[in-house]
Amino acid sequence: MKLSVKLFIGFLLISVLFTAVAIVNFRLSEAVIENTQWVGRSQIIVRNSAALQRNIIDMETGLRGFLLNGNETFLKPYWQAREQMPELMQETRDFVTNSPDQQTKLDEIVSLQRRLEKEFAEPLIQMKRGHQDTIMTDRELDAKLETLVLGEQQVMDSIRAAFRAFNAFEYKVREERSERLNKSINNTRQLSTILTILSVIIGLGWAYYITRLISNRIMKMVTLAERISRGEYKTQIVDTSNDELSRLSHSLNRMSATIDGTFTELDLKNKELDQYAYVVSHDLKAPLRGIEVASRWVEEDMGTQLPPNVQEYLLMMRARVHRMENLINGILALARIGRTSQAEEEVDVNELLTEVVDLLSPPAGFQVDVQHNLPTLYTVRIQLQQVFSNLISNAIKYHNEKEGQITIRHNETDEFHVFSVADDGPGIDPEYHSRIFVIFQTLQERDAMESTGVGLSIVKKIVELQGGTIWVNSELSLGSTFTFTWPKQKGKDQKFL
DSSP: OOHHHHHHHHHHHHHHHHHHHHHHHHHHHHHHHHHHHHHHHHHHHHHHHHHHHHHHHHHHHHHHHHHHHOOGGGGHHHHHHHHHHHHHHHHHHHHTTTOHHHHHHHHHHHHHHHHIIIIIIHHHHHHHHHHTTSOOOHHHHHHHHHHHHHHHHHHHHHHHHHHHHHHHHHHHHHHHHHHHHHHHHHHHHHHHHHHHHHHHHHHHHHHHHHHHHHHHHHHHHHHHHHHHHTTOTTOOOOOOOOSHHHHHHHHHHHHHHHHHHHHHHHHHHHHHHHHHHHHHHHHHHHHHHHHHHHHHHHHHHHGGGSOHHHHHHHHHHHHHHHHHHHHHHHHHHHHHTTTSOOOOEEEEHHHHHHHHHHHHOOOTTEEEEEOTTOOEEEEOHHHHHHHHHHHHHHHHHTOSSSSEEEEEEEEEOSSEEEEEEEEOSSOOOGGGTTGGGSTTOOSSOTTTSOOOSOHHHHHHHHHHHHTOOEEEEEOTTSOEEEEEEEEOOTTTOBOOO
């Protein structure tokens, strides 16, 4: 299965889970909203019921006040309550349309309220008003009023009982709906939490699976790259997933195989080149030796009869032969640097420089000042020896006086040893600083100074092959200082005190 398909499946699964969570939450929220509406509607019904009771009580209170003193002002609450009753009744009826029991109770209240008005309130008002205009004894009026008042009290008691039943039913309904509301809220919370946790766990699990899958594959590729960097070109990645990363793995395998083939071919070419260089150097040196031998034979055969100018030509010929031979040796040495593996060893730099100076045998007027506490390095001895030998011999060879001072110093950084070889010779114009490290380049006439122009090229190549750098600080008539860095090998290089 392709990696993109796996990623798509993971995202699809997570999307489905979150969609399910959203749908469940929506359904549960509908139940919560429905129960909330029921509770709210029940609160409105109870409030309207209380308003209806208050209006009926206001009607009763206004009626009793009027009956006691006959003042029409006491009937004002009665008429106001009577006007508000129909609207409150209708509003309450609208809220109990889904409850036949409540509708029955509400109808009973309406019937009792109408009976109260028709059979008791209105006759009592008319009778109280009519007593002022007609002749009726007080005893007859009191008896009549007492009968109506008793009937009105009975109806009011029935109305109160009907309201109590109506409110009790509504309180029971509201309690049930409140319980349902709380239950639906708890269900919503629990299911939402469970589904959310499940979604997060599955999402994290799938993400961990994909991350682990990709990271393991990438680590295999990194391991392959590291092995290639160490020269293990035959390493291959085993990948049977057949996805997008598999293409990258196969590309790395092809690259490793190509590098292996290229280096194998390069090794063969280098061996052929070494053989070719050996043959060429041998074939070039043979006629040079023949020319030198022939010139000596001429000197021996001619003896004292040899003219001075011819003798000078023969000496020049032999000098040119030696220069050509040195040039061939320098080219071979430059070509072989880094091509052959050489063992590393502990090298006491003070001891190494003593050997180099002894081999060079500086003229009597030259002094070589070597710092005493130079370090002991773990490196290729012959290469470091070549660097110091070339730099010191150049300082002697190109000096413009019979006496000179050569100073060798050392300091170090976190990663490199820094060596410097300074002289008090004629110096080098700054415009030629980069030129002197180019092969065959020399600032002296070749006939005036025996030089091949290869020495500093060899030094530069050795230093850079080790991972260091070399540069020169010099001005005309102020001497020259060649400085180069030599990498440390941690745990192996040590300070020699």
